Structures are given as structure tokens and as C-alpha cells.
Amino acid sequence: MTDQPASDAPVFEHFVAGEWVPSVSGRLFESRNPADTRDLIGYFQAGDPADTARAVRAAELAAPAWRRTPAPKRGEILYRFAELMAEHKERLARAMTREMGKVLTEARGDVQEGIDIAYLMAGEGRRMFGDTTPSELPDKWAMSVRQPIGVAGIITPWNFPIAIPCWKMMPALVTGNTVVFKPASDTPHCATLLVELMAEAGFPPGTVNLVTGSGAEVGDALVESPDVQVISFTGHTSTGKRIAERAARRLKRVSLELGGKNGIVVLADADLDLATDGILWSAFGTTGQRCTAASRVIVVEAVLGPLLERLERRARALRLGDGLEPTTDVGPLVNAAALTKVEEYVEIGRREGELVCGGRRATDGPLANGHFFEPTIFSGVRPMDRIAQEEIFGPVLSIIPVPDEPAAVTALNQTRYGLSSSVYTRDVNAAFRAIRDFETGIVYVNAGTIGAETHLPFGGTKETGNGHREAGHAALDTYTEWKSIYVDFSGRLQRAQIDNQPG
Ligand code: NDP
Numbered sequence: 001m002t003d004q005p006a007s008d009a010p011v012f013e014h015f016v017a018g019e020w021v022p023s024v025s026g027r028l029f030e031s032r033n034p035a036d037t038r039d040l041i042g043y044f045q046a047g048d049p050a051d052t053a054r055a056v057r058a059a060e061l062a063a064p065a066w067r068r069t070p071a072p073k074r075g076e077i078l079y080r081f082a083e084l085m086a087e088h089k090e091r092l093a094r095a096m097t098r099e100m101g102k103v104l105t106e107a108r109g110d111v112q113e114g115i116d117i118a119y120l121m122a123g124e125g126r127r128m129f130g131d132t133t134p135s136e137l138p139d140k141w142a143m144s145v146r147q148p149i150g151v152a153g154i155i156t157p158w159n160f161p162i163a164i165p166c167w168k169m170m171p172a173l174v175t176g177n178t179v180v181f182k183p184a185s186d187t188p189h190c191a192t193l194l195v196e197l198m199a200e201a202g203f204p205p206g207t208v209n210l211v212t213g214s215g216a217e218v219g220d221a222l223v224e225s226p227d228v229q230v231i232s233f234t235g236h237t238s239t240g241k242r243i244a245e246r247a248a249r250r251l252k253r254v255s256l257e258l259g260g261k262n263g264i265v266v267l268a269d270a271d272l273d274l275a276t277d278g279i280l281w282s283a284f285g286t287t288g289q290r291c292t293a294a295s296r297v298i299v300v301e302a303v304l305g306p307l308l309e310r311l312e313r314r315a316r317a318l319r320l321g322d323g324l325e326p327t328t329d330v331g332p333l334v335n336a337a338a339l340t341k342v343e344e345y346v347e348i349g350r351r352e353g354e355l356v357c358g359g360r361r362a363t364d365g366p367l368a369n370g371h372f373f374e375p376t377i378f379s380g381v382r383p384m385d386r387i388a389q390e391e392i393f394g395p396v397l398s399i400i401p402v403p404d405e406p407a408a409v410t411a412l413n414q415t416r417y418g419l420s421s422s423v424y425t426r427d428v429n430a431a432f433r434a435i436r437d438f439e440t441g442i443v444y445v446n447a448g449t450i451g452a453e454t455h456l457p458f459g460g461t462k463e464t465g466n467g468h469r470e471a472g473h474a475a476l477d478t479y480t481e482w483k484s485i486y487v488d489f490s491g492r493l494q495r496a497q498i499d500n501q502p503g
Contacts, residue, residue, distance in 0.1 A: 296415075
């Protein structure tokens with residue numbers, strides 16, 4: 001934290017009521033490249049409750065005009081925003097890789113997810129269906145419509161710094177809410193670039209506001225503000241629980257997308273080469289820092305040996321490096337704290353299972369200035385071991401052998417999380433049993449645990465969330481209230497449940 005930039009790196013500002021503004025306190029924080037921490041991306045405003053209140057006020061003032069703007073017109077602005085993102089996709093993706101480390105191909109996918117949800121939600125401007133339904137009384141009309149809630153506080157993590165804010169802001173805005181966006185402190189630059197394009201797309205001043213700064217100062221102020229009616233949060237389960245407790249005191253609507261401990265089940269008849277591809281992509285893509293990353297492989301003992309041999313050989317061949325280099329398979333972890341956390345879990349893993357490969361920080365040559373850790377596999381892990389239960393959020397995979405399919409289903413479900421799961425099998429009956437029995441919000445058959453598409457609901461069971469879903473039309477539920485409307489054109493008093501009943 002500083003008051004004065006110590007270098008000539010650019011200084012970025014909050015976005016409030018259509019203007020770029022400095023924070024009230026004048027304090028700044030840095031964002032650096034996790035592949036090379038000497039690379040300073042810029043200085044960002046360290047917002048506090050005063051900045052948050054200013055942004056909430058701007059959102060409140062903009063709300064009446066925005067909610068009265070016809071939804072198809074709101075949708076047209078989303079459509080323009082999607083087009084702008086598509087035009088700037090490469091620039092956004094490169095900025096993302098530089099700021100949080102994921103390899104460039106994945107960063108492009110992250111931006112594409114933002115584009116997809118913007119187009120999808122632009123279309124909602126002309127759908128947003130309610131119900132028309134017969135009344136139980138004659139000469140009476142009944143229907144329901146969605147109404148915006150008010151000001152939405154959007155609190156996001158760093159691991160999908162474009163996609164997740166878009167998943168939240170697009171449905172919030174198309175349904176007529178205004179937003180105050182507080183991005184993760186590890187990715188303020190991505191957030192700033194996104195909001196620049198939103199301003200260019202034509203969202204009216206005050207409909208979209210950006211306040212950078214810490215969760216404790218800005219996030220907390222949003223949760224506590226009586227003028228923010230809905231909070232949409234993605235992050236750690238522990239942070240989500242604290243937010244839910246505080247918001248509950250105000251009966252504030254809260255949508256939570258939290259942690260995961262996703263598992264892949266490999267049955268005896270699986271195509272092992274296909275399973276190996278899916279496991280490696282799910283475990284080490286985004287350096288294991290996806291909420292849907294696979295950190296557990298539950299494998300039937302009959303195929304443990306051949307699967308493990310394939311996984312070890314392929315994991316050892318993965319190349320660590322700067323995600324902007326085309327030769328890189330796995331980028332850095334996001335920051336020093338994440339690296340330390342992974343190291344701590346690897347020490348636990350050494351006691352609980354058997355290290356197959358990896359297990360060390362990578363510091364050779366150009367890796368010396370970044371937060372790199374080798375792709376790591378433990379075998380012989382038991383379902384209730386800590387490395388099989390706790391979210392590590394790094395490139396660490398546990399292999400859990402089980403005797404048969406029923407034991408695999410039990411192990412898969414033995415977790416407090418419930419986001420994503422997958423099964424590899426050639427037996428259609430086994431596949432459908434998995435679809436029925438896996439207690440997760442997302443199930444894949446013969447594919448890894450990652451790869452959600454934006455027109456289907458996204459979210460998880462148990463401690464992965466609080467029952468809301470993002471993406472798809474399910475996302476509209478977070479940001480709207482239902483209004484039921486009765487129009488009586490009989491010209492007389494008609495009493496429901498009374499006048500239409502015998503006696
Ligand atoms: P955190 O919970 O640490 O942070 C998430 C966001 O919340 C950040 O913007 C953070 O700000 C903010 N925040 C922190 N403390 C508070 C507070 N007291 N009040 C309000 N806001 C606060 O998570 P990470 O950013 O580390 O993200 C990783 C986590 O996100 C993993 O657990 C992962 O599983 C989960 N995740 C879940 C997804 C899902 O859909 N289920 C999708 C993607 C990730 P700051 O950065 O300033 O600390």
C-alpha cells in the first residue's frame with residue numbers, strides 16, 4: 001500500500017457515475033505479473049467504505065431510469081459490449097495472462113466465456129419470460145413478470161477475471177439492476193479493461209461502477225450497505241459463509257459460488273487414454289486454480305496401474321513457464337500465498353499418500369522470479385485424507401483407489417463440496433447411474449470436470465453454494481423479484497378461493 005507511485009507504471013482509477021476518479025484516501029496498491037514479479041502492471045486505487053458509498057449512491061441514482069429503459073434496449077447495449085469484447089479479445093487475453101498467469105489459450109477461453117454470456121443475456125432482453133396463466137375466476141387475467149431488485153454488489157475472484165464478472169453483471173444489468181463491481185485485488189487491471197469497454201458500449205453513467213480495493217474494506221462495505229439489495233459473490237467457502245451471515249441480518253439476497261473438491265471416477269472399462277487427457281486438463285489446466293478443477297481421481301483398482309503410469313509420464317512432460325510463451329503448458333500460481341499454501345498441502349500429502357511426481361517449487365532459469373510449482377500427483381490417498389478433502393487450489397492431484405463402482409460413487413460423494421464431477425466408462429448403464437447418483441451441480445460423462453457452457457446453469461450443491469445458479473436463464477433468478485399481476489375486468493367484487501367454491 002502506498003500514497004505515491006514509486007515507478008512510472010500507470011495509475012488506474014475507480015469508475016463511478018461514468019467518471020474515472022481517484023479514491024478518497026489517495027492510497028494505492030500494486031498489481032504484478034505472477035510469472036515474473038519484477039513486472040509491475042500498474043497502481044490501483046485502494047478503495048475504502050467512503051469510495052464504496054460514493055459508487056453505491058451513483059448506482060442508486062442511475063437505477064430508476066435504467067429499470068424503465070425497455071429491456072430490449074438494455075439488451076442492445078449488452079450486444080454492443082459483446083461485440084467490443086470480441087474485437088478486443090486478444091488484448092484482454094494477453095492482459096489476463098500477464099496479470100494472473102493462466103496460459104494464453106485459456107485466457108482467450110475466459111474472454112470468450114464473457115462474450116458468450118453477454119450475447120446470451122443480450123437475447124434475454126427480448127425474452128425474460130414470465131407466465132400468463134388462467135385465473136380461477138371469470139373475467140380475470142393473471143400473469144407474472146420479473147422485476148429488477150435494485151443495486152447489485154458484484155464481488156469476484158481472480159481466477160476467471162473476465163468471465164465471472166460478466167456472468168454476474170450481464171444478467172444483473174439486462175434485468176434492470178445497476179451494479180457496483182469489486183474485483184479481486186489480484187486482478188484489478190482485467191477489471192479496469194472490462195469496465196472501459198462497458199463504458200464504450202454505452203451503459204449509461206452510474207449503471208456500472210467499479211471500486212478496486214480489499215475485500216475487508218470494499219467487499220465488506222458492499223455487504224453491509226443498506227442500499228445494496230443483492231450480493232453476488234464467487235470465492236472461498238469461508239468468505240462466502242461470512243458474507244451470508246452478515247447479509248442475512250439485513251435479509252439481503254445473496255448468491256454464492258464457492259469452493260470445490262471435484263472428482264473424476266475411472267471405471268474398469270474406461271478408455272484410459274481418453275481419461276488421461278481429461279484428468280490432466282482438469283487437474284493442471286489454469287494450474288489447478290479453477291473452481292471446477294479435478295483434484296481427486298477415484299479409480300477402480302483393476303485399472304490403477306495402467307492409469308497411473310500414463311498420468312505420471314504425461315504430467316512429467318508438462319512444461320512450466322510464462323503463459324504468454326506458446327510452449328508453456330502450465331503457468332504460475334497467482335501469488336506467493338497460493339504457493340505457500342500448495343507447499344503446505346504437499347507436506348501433508350507426503351504423510352498421507354505416496355508422491356508420484358512433482359512436489360517442488362520450480363525455480364530454474366526464467367522461473368526464478370515467478371510463483372511456479374511442479375504438477376504434483378499423490379497415489380494411495382484415502383477418501384477422508386486431508387488432501388482428498390480440502391480445497392488446495394493448485395496443481396495437486398490425489399489418486400484414490402477403490403475396489404468397485406459402488407465404492408467409487410461413495411468416495412466421490414464423500415466431500416462437503418458439490419460443484420463438478422465426471423465418470424469415464426463405456427457402459428451406458430454405469431454412466432446413467434453416475435448421472436443419477438453423483439451429488440454435484442455439474443456431471444460430465446467421458447470428459448473432465450471443466451468445460452461449462454454459458455447457456456446451462458452453473459453452480460454446485462452442499463458447501464459449494466447456497467442454491468443459486470449462474471449462467472443460463474437460471475441466472476435471472478438471482479437478480480429479479482417476481483411480480484404477480486391480477487387484472488379483474490368483471491366489474492364486480494370477485495373473491496378468490498370463496499366465490500368459485502360450492503357452499
Ligand atoms: P476469496 O474468497 O479470497 O476472494 C473472493 C473475492 O471476495 C475477492 O474479490 C476478495 O477480495 C473478496 N473478499 C475477501 N474478503 C471479503 C470480505 N470479508 N467481504 C467481502 N468480500 C471479500 O477467493 P479467491 O479470490 O481466492 O478465489 C478462489 C476461490 O473461489 C476458490 O475457493 C474457488 O473454488 C472459488 N471459485 C468458485 C467458483 C464457483 O463458481 N463455485 C468459480 C471460481 C472460483 P480481495 O481479492 O481483495 O481479497
